[in-house]
Each structure stands twice: as structure tokens, then as C-alpha cells.
Amino acid sequence: xxxxxxxxxxxxxxxxxxxxxxxxxxxxxxxxxxxxxxxxxxxxxxxxxxxxxxxxxxxxxxxxxxxxxxxxxxxxxxxxxxxxxxxxxxxxxxxxxxxxxxxxxxxxxxxxxxxxxxxxxxxxxxxxxxxxxxxxxxxxxxxxxxxxxxxxxxxxxxxxxxxxxxxxxxxxxxxxxxxxxxxxxxxxxxxxxxxxxxxxxxxxxxxxxxxxxxxxxxxxxxxxxxxxxxxxxxxxxxxxxxxxxxxxxxxxxxxxxxxxxxxxxxxxxxxxxxxxxxxxxxxxxxxxxxxxxxxxxxxxxxxxxxxxxxxxxxxxxxxxxxxxxxxxxxxxxxxxxxxxxxxxxxxxxxxxxxxxxxxxxxxxxxxxxxxxxxxxxxxxxxxxxxxxxxxxxxxxxxxxxxxxxxxxxxxxxxxxxxxxxxxxxxxxxxxxxxxxxxxxxxxxxxxxxxxxxxxxxxxxxxxxxxxxxxxxxxxxxxxxxxxxxxxxxxxxxxxxxxxxxxxxxxxxxxxxxxxxxxxxxxxxxxxxxxxxxxxxxxxxxxxxxxxxxxxxxxxxxxxxxxxxxxxxxxxxxxxxxxxxxxxxxxxxxxxxxxxxxxxxxxxxxxxxxxxxxxxxxxxxxxxxxxxxxxxxxxxxxxxxxxxxxxxxxxxxxxxxxxxxxxxxxxxxxxxxxxxxxxxxxxxxxxxxxxxxxxxxxxxxxxxxxxxxxxxxxxxxxxxxxxxxxxxxxxxxxxxxxxxxxxxxxxxxxxxxxxxxxxxxxxxxxxxxxxx
DNA sequence: CTATCGCACTGTAGT
DNA sequence: AGTGCGATAG
Numbered sequence: 001x002x003x004x005x006x007x008x009x010x011x012x013x014x015x016x017x018x019x020x021x022x023x024x025x026x027x028x029x030x031x032x033x034x035x036x037x038x039x040x041x042x043x044x045x046x047x048x049x050x051x052x053x054x055x056x057x058x059x060x061x062x063x064x065x066x067x068x069x070x071x072x073x074x075x076x077x078x079x080x081x082x083x084x085x086x087x088x089x090x091x092x093x094x095x096x097x098x099x100x101x102x103x104x105x106x107x108x109x110x111x112x113x114x115x116x117x118x119x120x121x122x123x124x125x126x127x128x129x130x131x132x133x134x135x136x137x138x139x140x141x142x143x144x145x146x147x148x149x150x151x152x153x154x155x156x157x158x159x160x161x162x163x164x165x166x167x168x169x170x171x172x173x174x175x176x177x178x179x180x181x182x183x184x185x186x187x188x189x190x191x192x193x194x195x196x197x198x199x200x201x202x203x204x205x206x207x208x209x210x211x212x213x214x215x216x217x218x219x220x221x222x223x224x225x226x227x228x229x230x231x232x233x234x235x236x237x238x239x240x241x242x243x244x245x246x247x248x249x250x251x252x253x254x255x256x257x258x259x260x261x262x263x264x265x266x267x268x269x270x271x272x273x274x275x276x277x278x279x280x281x282x283x284x285x286x287x288x289x290x291x292x293x294x295x296x297x298x299x300x301x302x303x304x305x306x307x308x309x310x311x312x313x314x315x316x317x318x319x320x321x322x323x324x325x326x327x328x329x330x331x332x333x334x335x336x337x338x339x340x341x342x343x344x345x346x347x348x349x350x351x352x353x354x355x356x357x358x359x360x361x362x363x364x365x366x367x368x369x370x371x372x373x374x375x376x377x378x379x380x381x382x383x384x385x386x387x388x389x390x391x392x393x394x395x396x397x398x399x400x401x402x403x404x405x406x407x408x409x410x411x412x413x414x415x416x417x418x419x420x421x422x423x424x425x426x427x428x429x430x431x432x433x434x435x436x437x438x439x440x441x442x443x444x445x446x447x448x449x450x451x452x453x454x455x456x457x458x459x460x461x462x463x464x465x466x467x468x469x470x471x472x473x474x475x476x477x478x479x480x481x482x483x484x485x486x487x488x489x490x491x492x493x494x495x496x497x498x499x500x501x502x503x504x505x506x507x508x509x510x511x512x513x514x515x516x517x518x519x520x521x522x523x524x525x526x527x528x529x530x531x532x533x534x535x536x537x538x539x540x541x542x543x544x545x546x547x548x549x550x551x552x553x554x555x556x557x558x559x560x561x562x563x564x565x566x567x568x569x570x571x572x573x574x575x576x577x578x579x580x581x582x583x584x585x586x587x588x589x590x591x592x593x594x595x596x597x598x599x600x601x602x603x604x605x606x607x608x609x610x611x612x613x614x615x616x617x618x619x620x621x622x623x624x625x626x627x628x629x630x631x632x633x634x635x636x637x638x639x640x641x642x643x644x645x646x647x648x649x650x651x652x653x654x655x656x657x658x659x660x661x662x663x664x665x666x667x668x669x670x671x672x673x674x675x676x677x678x679x680x681x682x683x684x685x686x687x688x689x690x691x692x693x694x695x696x697x698x699x700x701x702x703x704x705x706x707x708x709x710x711x712x713x714x715x716x717x718x719x720x721x722x723x724x725x726x727x728x729x730x731x732x733x734x735x736x737x738x739x740x741x742x743x744x745x746x747x748x749x750x751x752x753x754x755x756x757x758x759x760x761x762x763x764x765x766x767x768x769x770x771x
Numbered sequence: 772c773t774a775t776c777g778c779a780c781t782g783t784a785g786t
Numbered sequence: 787a788g789t790g791c792g793a794t795a796g
Binding site (some may be wrong): 067068093094095117119120144198200201203204263264267268352361367368370371390424427429430431432433434550551552553568570571572593595597604605610630636 | 772773778780781782783784785
């Protein structure tokens with residue numbers, strides 16, 4: 001036993017009795033119900049340290065988490081306690097660990113070792129081409145919907161051939177007019193297989209298939225993973241449950257940690273049943289409850305507790321704390337999202353001044369990523385540094401995906417999505433007609449696109465055949481380099497000789513330059529990566545790199561030590577804590593979200609989400625809602641969230657509507673026009689017609705659903721002129737503003753607050769189309 | 772086959 | 787808002 005381990009025995013004494021019991025019970029099935037802020041990660045960490053102390057080989061321990069961030073945090077903390085031993089642990093997300101295993105075992109399933117991992121965009125693109133090839137109506141068969149349905153099926157371990165064994169499923173497809181769903185699913189799986197590609201769900205499904213079909217392999221991994229730990233167990237789905245069941249079947253040493261109150265992924269197949277079923281699966285299991293909260297004030301713990309009591313389905317527990325009472329939860333009302341941003345920035349500024357706080361002690365949480373924009377603007381104006389997690393990832397950018405597609409293709413030429421992406425980028429004269437011919441041949445001969453263009457069939461293509469041949473040679477020449485050169489050298493050559501670097505370099509627009517820089521950044525990333533070694537000391541090859549980034553998001557490359565305010569969705573905040581938490585957008589239809597209510601009728605999950613948000617805070621929770629909220633120019637809410645009423649009155653404090661200290665100003669259209677500076681360089685150079693007023697997003701009325709907000713009373717809408725004052729059904733008085741666009745005149749109605757400042761804009765275009 | 776432009780669509784979360 | 791797609795001209 002090394003020194004680090006010895007010191008961790010002392011550390012046990014710092015745990016409370018419940019935590020200690022959970023740590024020491026290392027044999028047999030264990031379920032730990034861990035309330036919010038109850039020191040769960042600590043328990044998991046010491047549990048592993050305790051195992052190592054008791055001569056359990058790190059090689060036999062598997063520790064699974066849900067997100068990369070949690071995995072990283074866990075690895076970090078374990079390294080601190082147990083030192084270098086930690087390297088031998090199998091630790092990671094379900095997806096990354098299974099991807100690693102599938103790489104080793106790929107051939108047993110008929111996949112290439114360097115199989116491609118399709119992200120959601122890739123998968124939807126493939127679905128789109130399949131739907132087109134089947135000549136189905138893309139208005140009925142929406143790739144998005146199809147993708148989700150297939151995902152559901154896969155998570156429930158339903159294979160294509162048994163898709164319609166479930167009559168209920170068949171009926172539901174019938175009623176939604178998608179009777180070809182089963183066929184699409186079948187084709188999709190075949191195409192993925194032929195392309196040597198797996199989507200995210202396949203990483204689970206194929207893992208299951210592997211263990212199911214290959215008893216020897218199952219035995220091997222059962223022996224390897226004699227001790228299994230699962231974090232955030234409440235968020236596992238059926239396929240994960242089944243895989244765990246198989247892996248743990250021999251030794252029964254499975255420890256799951258979770259909190260049913262924090263289950264927020266039911267929408268994508270996670271099921272609370274996994275927790276509830278646990279003792280049926282393992283009757284000899286022991287349960288431990290961690291109920292003492294070390295994170296938050298009395299007020300926060302109690303308010304959150306009262307709130308979550310309203311949910312019917314849950315495991316009985318009583319979360320309590322010895323912490324101080326703390327401030328009440330404050331609730332602010334603002335007029336629009338921009339005002340809300342300003343308010344939050346102001347409040348953070350005040351907090352910082354009054355309490356000498358750092359930026360990093362604040363988090364602003366929201367329900368949807370799109371809410372970040374207004375907050376960003378406000379924080380920027382106040383010069384408060386912030387960092388946004390989630391949203392569009394670096395790896396989803398077009399230029400990044402392009403280069404990665406080349407790299408994927410080099411490793412796995414059958415990958416049709418990547419081939420499709422780059423065969424004519426940069427432009428090399430291989431157009432639609434040529435691709436169509438190749439597609440037809442591939443489908444007739446049941447071959448991949450690459451197999452066609454890498455064969456004599458190329459001769460049948462005609463004039464552009466030579467261009468295709470050149471492309472094939474190019475990819476092959478890259479492939480030849482693989483064994484001789486480092487990942488970085490190959491990647492750099494690809495970027496250069498494919499013409500990507502040149503193409504981007506020649507684009508001197510602001511966007512073009514930033515794209516070039518992004519590619520440079522990716523190459524630098526590959527360089528760093530290829531110089532590092534993996535756990536077994538082997539240099540990182542290109543396929544390992546691709547595997548790695550396929551499962552990575554922006555949020556994972558975090559910069560420690562930066563003093564920045566955190567902006568993220570509530571989902572992303574799970575497992576984190578901050579002294580002050582601002583939760584914005586507390587409106588009906590947004591939170592709880594319209595979708596959760598209409599499609600799944602799942603108010604309880606939204607409530608758990610609210611619970612998660614509040615319990616991130618150590619000392620202070622501030623909630624805010626806007627009087628009206630728009631999305632894509634349409635009103636989506638004008639009503640505070642029902643959750644605000646669910647908080648017991650004794651713990652909350654309604655603040656008066658915001659008073660800003662800006663001097664009142666009268667709105668003046670000419671002045672506004674004069675003040676308006678287009679933000680993008682392109683707009684300044686006159687690239688696009690821009691609205692003469694900032695913040696106006698026009699929406700053609702003839703397509704837009706007339707909402708309460710847009711159906712204002714005016715028979716003479718078509719004669720409205722800029723500067724006209726109009727009466728409006730719900731919002732009262734407004735002023736018409738105009739925008740000069742090409743071809744059509746566009747208008748908007750602007751409203752003012754009591755100071756005469758612009759607060760609300762209703763957007764219209766082509767008003768005369770109203771009938 | 773390519774470039775350009777206007778139009779339509781999007782819409783919860785993360786691997 | 788941003789982006790992808792399709793129509794159209796070159």
C-alpha cells in the first residue's frame with residue numbers, strides 16, 4: 001500500500017456515518033441514494049480508494065458516469081487520493097468506455113476497427129438521403145422525428161427485424177402517417193453497417209449485441225470488470241441497464257449511485273424504473289441514503305424539498321442541512337429577454353462590489369441554449385467575463401467537420417456521409433449528376449460509394465470520371481502516409497493537399513478568417529494530442545484521436561482557473577455547484593417547456609429540473625422571468641412559470657419590477673436609424689440588406705401562425721406607414737417602423753415602456769398579405 | 772458544374 | 787438569428 005492510500009484512511013474519518021457505511025460496503029450489490037449536495041462524488045472517490053486498499057486490483061474496477069465532465073472530475077479526484085494507480089481503472093462515460101471496447105472487438109460484429117462514430121448531424125443527414133431515396137414525403141418523414149424514433153427503439157434494444165413486433169408501435173406509426181418507419185430503420189442500420197459507422201445509440205446497442213452473441217467475450221468482460229460503479233444511475237436507460245446486468249451477472253459487485261429527484265433525462269429514454277427495479281434484480285442488495293446536504297443554506301434546502309414533494313413518484317428521503325438559514329430566494333420580473341439580461345448583469349455587478357466576489361462564483365442557468373444571447377450581450381456591456389457551455393460546439397462547425405470528414409475517410413473510406421461531404425469540397429467538378437450515377441450503381445450492386453469509385457465502374461461515369469479518380473488517388477495517398485507519419489503530419493497534409501487550407505485562406509471575409517483560424521486550432525489540437533501517450537504508453541494515432549473527439553463537446557475542454565461567470569443549461573449544470581445561482585426565463589411554455597407538457601405530459605421531470613437548478617446554489621438563488629418572451633419573432637410566453645407559485649411563500653421574496661437607473665428617453669425613429677451600426681463587418685460593407693433598427697427579426701406573416709400578439713385590430717394594416725401609431729389588441733399602443741428590403745417593404749410595431757423606451761417589438765413583413 | 776440569392780425552417784436537454 | 791436548400795443565371 002502506498003503512502004497516498006494510507007492517508008486516505010484518515011480521510012474516512014471525515015465522512016459522516018452514512019457515507020462511511022456506503023464506502024465500506026464494497027462486496028455485493030449496493031444502491032446509494034444520494035440527495036443533492038450530499039457528498040456523492042466524495043463517497044465514490046473514497047469507495048474506490050477503499051477497494052484499492054483492500055487489495056482489489058484497479059484492473060478489475062469499472063466506473064461509469066454519464067457525462068465527460070463528471071468522468072473527468074472523478075478521475076481527477078481519484079488521482080488525488082490514490083495516485084498513479086488511478087491510471088489502471090476503467091473510468092469514463094458509458095459511451096466512451098463502450099466505444100473503447102467496441103474498437104477492440106469490432107471485428108466480431110463485422111465492423112472495421114477504425115469504425116466511424118456518427119454524431120447527430122451525420123445520422124440525420126444519412127436519414128435524409130434514405131428518405132429521399134425511398135421517395136417519401138419529407139414533410140411527413142422528418143429526419144429529426146425519425147432519428148428520435150430510431151433512437152428510442154435502440155435504447156429499448158429493439159432491433160429492426162422486431163420493430164413491428166410491438167403492435168402499439170406499429171399503430172402509433174400508422175396514426176402519424178409513418179408506416180414506412182420500420183423500413184427506414186432497417187435501411188438506416190444497413191447503411192450504417194456498410195459505412196462502418198455507429199451512431200451514439202449504437203455504442204450501447206452494439207455493446208449489448210456483442211455481449212449477447214459472444215458468450216466468450218461476455219465472460220471475458222465479466223471477469224475483467226469484477227467491481228462496477230455507476231454514477232447518476234437515475235439517468236440510465238434500458239440498454240444501459242441490460243448491459244450492466246450482463247456484466248455484473250457473475251460477481252454481483254455493482255454499486256449504483258443516484259437520486260431519483262434529479263432524474264432529468266426521461267425524455268431520451270432514461271427510466272426511474274432502473275432504480276426501482278434494482279432490488280428485484282438483486283434481492284440481497286444493500287441501500288444507503290445520503291441525506292445530509294453540505295452545500296446549501298437551510299432556505300435553499302427546504303424550499304427545494306417542499307417543491308420536490310409535489311412529485312408523486314419518488315423514493316422517500318429527507319434531505320437536511322446544518323448550514324445557516326441564508327437569504328430568501330429572490331424573484332424578479334422584467335419586460336423582455338434583453339431587460340432580463342441587463343438585470344442579471346446589474347445584480348451580478350452589485351454582488352461583486354458589495355461582497356467582493358469573483359466572477360467564477362456565479363452561474364446563470366437557463367432552460368434552453370438559445371437564451372444565452374441576451375445574457376451574453378448584457379454581460380459584455382458590463383465588462384463581466386463569462387463562459388458559455390454547450391450550444392454549438394467547436395466540432396460541429398462546418399470547416400471543422402469538413403477536415404474531420406477527410407480524416408475519417410482516410411481511415412474508413414466506406415463512410416458515405418464523410419465521402420459525400422468532401423468529394424466535391426473544395427470544388428473539384430464532381431457535381432450532382434455524377435454523384436447520382438455513383439449512388440445508383442452503389443445501390444444496384446449493394447456496395448458502398450467508395451467501392452464503386454474505387455473500381456472499374458468508374459469508367460461508366462463518363463466525363464467527370466477522371467476527376468473522381470483523382471479524388472480516389474488523393475485519399476489513397478493520405479492513407480499510405482498513415483503508417484509512416486504522426487497523426488498531426490497526416491492531418492496537416494490532408495488539410496493542405498485537399499485544398500481546404502487554400503480555400504479558407506483565400507476567403508478574406510471576417511468569417512472566412514475565423515474559419516481558417518479554427519482549422520489551425522484543430523490542427524494544433526491534433527498536434528498536442530499526437531504528442532501525448534495513451535494509458536498504455538502508446539502514441540495516440542489518428543483513429544484514436546477521431547474516436548476521442550467524436551464523443552467530446554466544447555464543455556469538456558474547460559479552462560481551469562479562469563475567473564468567469566458560468567452560463568449553461570440546467571441539464572449541463574447537474575453535478576456542479578456555485579455560490580450564487582441565477583435562474584432566468586421562469587415562464588410558462590419555456591420552463592416548464594411546452595414540449596415536455598404537450599408531447600409527454602411530463603411536468604414532474606420539469607419540476608425535477610427546477611429542483612436541480614435550485615440545489616446548485618450554495619448561498620443565493622435568484623429567479624427571473626420576462627413579461628413577454630419571443631422566439632423567432634413569435635410570442636411564446638406572457639405568463640410566469642407555475643413553478644414560482646409552488647415555492648413556499650416563507651422562502652421567497654418577490655422584488656418589485658425592475659427600476660433601471662437609465663434616464664427616461666423618448667423614442668425617435670430617425671435617431672434610432674442614426675444610432676444603428678450594423679454589428680457584422682459584412683453588413684457594414686453593404687453585403688446584406690439590414691434592418692434600419694437593431695433587434696428586429698422579421699417574419700413573413702402569411703406563414704406565421706397568427707398569435708394573440710400578432711392579430712392586432714386594424715382593417716387597414718396594408719396602409720400602415722412608418723411612424724403611424726397603431727392600437728394593438730393585447731399590448732395597446734405601438735409605433736410602426738419600417739425596413740427597406742429588396743422587393744418588399746417590411747414593417748414592425750414597436751412598443752414603449754413608461755419612460756418611452758423601446759421595450760417590445762412585434763415583427764412583421766409584407767403586412768399587406770394579411771387577409 | 773458553379774455561384775448567387777432569396778426563402779423557409781428551426782423549435783429540450785447531451786453522448 | 788443562422789443556416790441549408792432550391793431556383794436561376796452564368
